[in-house]
Amino acid sequence: MSEEKVAIDLSPEFQKNLRDLAKRYRHIRSDLQEMIDELRIGNFVGDRIPNIGSGYRVLKVRLQNRDIQKGKSAGYRLIYQVESPKSVLLLTIYSKSDKEDIDPDDIRKMLKEIYE
Numbered sequence: 001m002s003e004e005k006v007a008i009d010l011s012p013e014f015q016k017n018l019r020d021l022a023k024r025y026r027h028i029r030s031d032l033q034e035m036i037d038e039l040r041i042g043n044f045v046g047d048r049i050p051n052i053g054s055g056y057r058v059l060k061v062r063l064q065n066r067d068i069q070k071g072k073s074a075g076y077r078l079i080y081q082v083e084s085p086k087s088v089l090l091l092t093i094y095s096k097s098d099k100e101d102i103d104p105d106d107i108r109k110m111l112k113e114i115y116e
Contacts, residue, residue, distance in 0.1 A: 005040045007087045013110055014090040021076070021095060025067040028076070032093070035063055035078060039088050049079070051104045057082040058091070058107055065095065079107060089114070 010018075021028050038045060046061030058081045065075035079091045079102060091110050094102065 004086065006042050006085070008036055008039055009083075009087070009089045011089060011091050011110060011114060013092045017093050021093065025065060025095070027066040031063055031066055031076065032078070035061060039080070042085065044082050044088070046078075046080075049104060049107060052107055052111070056111060058111075060102075063093075068097070077102070081111070 018028065018032075025031075035045075044059060046059035049058045049060055052058045058079065061078050061080070062073065063076040063078055068074060074096050076093055076095055077099075078093050081089045081091055083089055091107065092102070
């Protein structure tokens with residue numbers, strides 16, 4: 001019996017940021033893979049980001065960066081949207097050393113570009 005997996009889509013912003021980070025951090029894809037596996041089975045972990053707008057379930061999760069050996073708090077931040085119980089959109093990823101936090105306005109802009 002095969003269980004239906006959650007579809008994972010990548011926004012253009014996510015793809016660009018992943019490509020840029022991969023130039024500096026060679027393990028980023030393997031660091032990210034474990035989280036993608038969790039999302040695929042419907043385990044939507046992380047903290048919900050408030051003030052994004054009704055109808056959007058956007059979460060932020062901390063990921064370890066094995067290239068810097070400082071744990072999750074100094075690692076990556078993955079921002080993703082649960083579009084439905086069977087569909088997730090990875091919005092962006094950034095390194096905590098590059099950016100302290102992401103503004104809800106930036107997330108709203110990303111969503112607007114995708115859905116309008």
